[in-house]
Amino acid sequence: SYVLTQPxxxxxxPGETARITxxxxxxxxxxxxxxxxxxxxxxxxxxxxxxxxxxxxxxxFSGSNxxxxxxxxxxxxxxxxxxxxxxxxxxxxxxxxxxxxGTKLTVL
Amino acid sequence: xxxxxxxxxxxVKPPETLSLTCSVSGGSIYMSAYYWAWIRQAPGKGLxxxxxxxxxxxxxxxxxxxxxxxxxxxxxxxxxxxxLTSVTVADTAVYYCARQNYYEEGDYWGxxxxxxxxx
Numbered sequence: 008s009y010v011l012t013q014p015x016x017x018x019x020x021p022g023e024t025a026r027i028t029x030x031x032x033x034x035x036x037x038x039x040x041x042x043x044x045x046x047x048x049x050x051x052x053x054x055x056x057x058x059x060x061x062x063x064x065x066x067x068f069s070g071s072n073x074x075x076x077x078x079x080x081x082x083x084x085x086x087x088x089x090x091x092x093x094x095x096x097x098x099x100x101x102x103x104x105x106x107x108x109g110t111k112l113t114v115l
Numbered sequence: 116x117x118x119x120x121x122x123x124x125x126x127v128k129p130p131e132t133l134s135l136t137c138s139v140s141g142g143s144i145y146m147s148a149y150y151w152a153w154i155r156q157a158p159g160k161g162l163x164x165x166x167x168x169x170x171x172x173x174x175x176x177x178x179x180x181x182x183x184x185x186x187x188x189x190x191x192x193x194x195x196x197x198x199l200t201s202v203t204v205a206d207t208a209v210y211y212c213a214r215q216n217y218y219e220e221g222d223y224w225g226x227x228x229x230x231x232x233x234x
Contacts, residue, residue: 008178040220042162049211049224050162061222093162097218102175104152104164104218 009098011107018113025081027110029094032075037096039077041070044091044109053092054079081112089114117142119212119225126231127206133199133230137212144193145170151195152215153186155208156227163208167215168195175218202232 012030019025029039039057042050052061054070057077067082081088094107123135137151144151152167166176168186176184180199188195199206209229213221 038219042221049227050221051224052220052222055220055222095162095220099218101178102218103177104167104215106162106164109161 008103009096009105011094011096011105013092013094013107013110015108016111016113018115019081019084020115021084021086023084025084025088025112027079027081027092027112029077029079029107030075031077031096034075034077034096035073037072037098039070039072040095041068041079042093042095043088044093045089050093084114086114088112117214117223119214119223121210121212121225121228123228123230125229126233127202128234129203129232130201133197133202133206133232135197135210135212135228135230137195137197137225139193139195139214144188144190144195146214148217150215150217151188152213152221153197154211154213154221154224155206156211157205157208160208165197165199165210167218204232206230207232 041054043053044050053068057072058070069080071078091109093109118140120138127133150167153165168174183200185198209227211227212225214223215221
């Protein structure tokens with residue numbers, strides 16, 4: 008089965024740029040989706056299809072995907088961005104949705 | 116605005132069957148190209164996709180749970196349901212329902228419901 012690997016944690020100072028990676032074998036050939044989850048809340052889609060922002064998601068959130076690594080980038084980080092972030096892909100052999108283990112983003 | 120709401124028992128005894136229902140409002144479960152998914156999250160852990168169902172009744176399940184999972188849809192009530200048999204304490208989790216674009220992104224999620232498996 009397909010495996011997505013994320014760093015367990017990342018830390019960033021307010022106003023700086025956070026980069027959260029998601030590694031998988033030839034992940035660049037798949038579409039990657041990113042979710043933000045705050046404590047006690049349901050996940051919220053922040054990036055779809057590698058780099059598309061759903062309505063209502065700030066422009067500070069962006070994504071890229073190439074080779075074996077997809078990256079979620081959060082510019083000008085704010086305290087409210089502190090959350091767990093999950094990447095997700097569709098593995099077609101067999102059809103299954105796969106999530107990364109999640110990255111806890113701490114705003115210092 | 117589409118809304119999803121999970122409902123069902125919050126406590127299930129092993130090895131009984133866990134049954135949950137997701138009620139969809141603000142839109143039809145017949146929406147073309149959209150599938151209806153169940154995802155769970157054990158306490159302090161990550162997200163795990165359980166499976167999804169189309170309004171036609173076509174289903175797809177996570178291979179790791181396939182032998183114990185079944186899903187159904189009730190289009191007359193705009194609801195879909197999850198059954199997980201032979202539960203153990205390892206099935207204790209918050210269970211979410213979501214709208215999924217085929218097997219791609221989940222764009223609308225329910226608030227989640229905690230199911231505890233305990234004797």
